[in-house]
Amino acid sequence: MATHECVQLVPIFQELAAPQLDTIESIVRHHHYQAGETVFSADDALDQLMIVSAGQVKVYQLAANGREQLLYLLQSGDIDGEAALFENQRRSSFGEALVPTDVCSIQREDFQGLMRQYPSISINVLNVFGKRLTQLERQTTSTATESVEARLANYLTETAASLNTDTFKLPLKKKDLATFLGTTPETISRKLTRFEQQGLITQKAGKTIQINDADQLLLAE
Amino acid sequence: MATHECVQLVPIFQELAAPQLDTIESIVRHHHYQAGETVFSADDALDQLMIVSAGQVKVYQLAANGREQLLYLLQSGDIDGEAALFENQRRSSFGEALVPTDVCSIQREDFQGLMRQYPSISINVLNVFGKRLTQLERQTTSTATESVEARLANYLTETAASLNTDTFKLPLKKKDLATFLGTTPETISRKLTRFEQQGLITQKAGKTIQINDADQLLLAE
DNA sequence: TTAAAAAATTGACCGCCGTCAAGAAACTAA
DNA sequence: TTAGTTTCTTGACGGCGGTCAATTTTTTAA
Incomplete structure (x- = not known):
């Protein structure tokens, strides 16, 4: 019955075989949000990795003066919670569903265990981070100079x-x-x-x- | 004689023991730059990870209109070349030594091999990326809104x-x-x-x- | 120490774009 | 459909900060 739902479509797990996906599926939690609902808030404990399995989530920060900055638009298959990999970090951004959205989450310890067990996951996550860094670098440059x-x-x-x-x-x-x-x-x-x-x-x-x-x-x- | 030079002081290798550091040292190349010299240019092939072992490197991008955006100031122990982890990427930024600077480099294939052999390296690199992402997110928000x-x-x-x-x-x-x-x-x-x-x-x-x-x-x- | 080069300061000017406000248009839900 | 709400548009206004230029200060090098 378990069709690996969100887990199956996430690129970071792409090298894994079905039984391993089953294992992951069993430690994942599922959530559903309506359009406009808050998926996470700044100052939430950063103890989990989030996977968007369907829908759309906007990730934004608030500046000191209260103005909002949209950083990412997460689509199906995207992940967030990078800093979930450190200890003692807190979120600095907000997540809000823009349409009805399904999200899976994995606890930090569980995910770190997965990374140690399957090194390909770490490398896939590095790829995601690298792309995101590149995107943010361009965004910073263009807002600051153009x-x-x-x-x-x-x-x-x-x-x-x-x-x-x-x-x-x-x-x-x-x-x-x-x-x-x-x-x-x-x-x-x-x-x-x-x-x-x-x-x-x-x-x-x-x-x-x-x-x-x-x-x-x-x-x- | 080999005192592991740059390799020793890089946090991403911190869990490794001396013989492993020796191995790494043997695949590393050393470079020296004068103040003002170019360490790397946009459009260079991204086939290596760089480690600053001494000195200071400014990393910047050029916008379409020619204006410059400083992204990072690399100090001793900092690394750069994140996208070195993908295939077929090119650099989008420039690196310039601000003072006399020593840099070590590791070829992409070598570094990927290291990551597969010592998973702690991947996780350390993920930490570096996570911090850099957080810093860039703040920088983007503050230049765009304040x-x-x-x-x-x-x-x-x-x-x-x-x-x-x-x-x-x-x-x-x-x-x-x-x-x-x-x-x-x-x-x-x-x-x-x-x-x-x-x-x-x-x-x-x-x-x-x-x-x-x-x-x-x-x-x- | 002195000369040359680079960096920093200061003034004048003005255009981009943010803010506030009012009205129009486009959704949403009975 | 119709009412109500949200979003979008347009106008008027003004300030932040970018640009250009001239001078001063600091740094570099001989």
Whole structure:
């Protein structure tokens, strides 16, 4: 009966065979969250690794002045809780389900045991971390050095490229997109209007955007 | 004769005994750089892990508009080249020695072999990555949501706290500090002058700063 | 010690974009 | 559908901080 549910689809366990997946499945806990529900909070004890098996979770931090910064958008198969690997760490970020979401969790000691037993897991987790580091490095550089217009243009072309189409629906509300790009919903509205006036994009119904000239868009300063 | 040089002082090898360190030492290459020299460049093949055994290396990226973003300041014992763990990745950042610096490097295949043979290494590397991720998350949040004044105030108090003193010399030129905080040298000069006028700090000779009121400083908006 | 180069400071200017507010549009749920 | 709520848009305004330029200070090197 156990179809390994979330465990099966997580890349970090990909080298493992069925009986080992059974073992893991038996130490995993399952959770379900409604859209808008809190999956975890800053200051929670960091004693578990989380695996998103279905749905979408936004991970964000709060700055001292109360402003929100969206860091990651976890999709099915993504993991979080990296610092779960140290002792005595606390979370510094919040997780919130954006749609109905299924999550599995593994206790820290259990996961550390798995890593010692199956070294391929550690190496897979290192890969995940490395990619996340690379992404964050780029995000830091671009928010610190480029204009909002350039960041938005980049976001649009990258999203289009990753979806392999030039017409797509924005996967986030403008408020969330704003906290991701380090700006405000008002500014995003204005910039999109500006891009449209320049003929670079076309805004269609329901957050749908068509990119008309990706090359020119990327020249936005 | 071999005193394990750099290998000995690197936390990621801390659980290993002397004969194992000898093995590692034998597969390591040693390099020396003068102040100002390039340690690595973006677009270099990412086929090795680097270990700083002495000196200081600044790691930075270039944005599309040519502006520089300082990401890390590697000290003795720090490692870099995380993405060395994937295949077919290229560097996205530059490394430059700020003072005369010794670096050891290990080829990717060699290091992956070590990780498989000694799982404690993987877990130590995971710790390093986790801390770096946490640091970058904070940096992203603060550059995206807080004012330059608040970021500078934070930097000063954190530096003082980590050095356990309220009088210290800035470890970076204003130009580098500016690229770290996502601003310009001119703005840093002005903000420091302002802090001094408010009595929060005192600027002394040779980049030395004394913090007079850390609590008040942190309230800077 | 002195000259040259690099770094830092200060002033003037101004544009980007954040804030506040009001109205329109788009969802959501009976 | 209709009412209510949330989200989005648009306008007006102003301040933070980036840029350019000139001067001073510090560092480097001869």
